[in-house]
Amino acid sequence: MSTSGGVVRRSLLDDLATSMLALIADRRLSSGDQFESVRSLADRFKVAVPTIREALRRLEATGAVELRHGSGVYVGQHIGRLILANPLAPTPSGDRLVELLQARALIEPPVAALAARLRSEDALERMDGHLAAAEELIASGDHAGLAEVNMAFHRSLAQASGNATLAEVVESVTVVNVREQLEILHIHGDRQTDLQEHRAILEAVRAGDAELAERLTREHLDGVLAVIERAAHP
Numbered sequence: 001m002s003t004s005g006g007v008v009r010r011s012l013l014d015d016l017a018t019s020m021l022a023l024i025a026d027r028r029l030s031s032g033d034q035f036e037s038v039r040s041l042a043d044r045f046k047v048a049v050p051t052i053r054e055a056l057r058r059l060e061a062t063g064a065v066e067l068r069h070g071s072g073v074y075v076g077q078h079i080g081r082l083i084l085a086n087p088l089a090p091t092p093s094g095d096r097l098v099e100l101l102q103a104r105a106l107i108e109p110p111v112a113a114l115a116a117r118l119r120s121e122d123a124l125e126r127m128d129g130h131l132a133a134a135e136e137l138i139a140s141g142d143h144a145g146l147a148e149v150n151m152a153f154h155r156s157l158a159q160a161s162g163n164a165t166l167a168e169v170v171e172s173v174t175v176v177n178v179r180e181q182l183e184i185l186h187i188h189g190d191r192q193t194d195l196q197e198h199r200a201i202l203e204a205v206r207a208g209d210a211e212l213a214e215r216l217t218r219e220h221l222d223g224v225l226a227v228i229e230r231a232a233h234p
């Protein structure tokens with residue numbers, strides 16, 4: 001193992017990243033709070049500064065920390081997630097995309113039903129905003145931005161359920177798998193249909209029709225799944 005000019009064992013970087021997350025938790029730091037300096041962390045864990053920087057870059061890729069040039073290390077906005085992104089994950093395969101959508105099709109429809117029963121005004125406003133943004137992005141051809149806005153709509157729908165754990169599960173399969181979601185959008189391609197289906201789901205939630213919200217969400221995800229399955233297994 002080398003911690004200067006050579007290759008650092010992955011297990012060491014994993015151990016350092018885990019220890020730093022534990023330190024953040026022990027200190028009850030929240031998103032935006034300043035963490036220890038790189039030098040201080042290197043002294044604490046008795047490793048070279050470049051090794052600490054590499055471990056921090058891995059955490060930064062998950063959103064758990066943020067490195068601000070000239071300022072220091074800060075706790076990232078995704079520190080509270082139960083599941084964090086893997087920045088070293090390979091490019092998603094067709095089968096991986098199918099599995100992801102199968103999971104979402106099982107989880108999200110009942111969550112939409114809960115959202116329809118609760119239908120808080122804040123959640124409805126957020127979803128309205130996502131749909132307005134999606135319409136603009138479709139017109140501009142910004143596919144990467146559209147993928148994020150579409151996923152934000154689903155996350156807001158889950159948050160509207162009032163169940164924080166369910167909302168985090170939905171978030172984990174949208175934000176954590178952002179590359180997969182962009183690939184799904186690329187394969188699926190029917191952006192206007194997506195927008196219309198999202199609008200129908202929102203109207204069902206706004207009307208408090210839990211059964212319709214659940215059915216429309218299931219049909220929406222099943223439709224995307226069918227397209228991805230055909231692409232994965234032509």
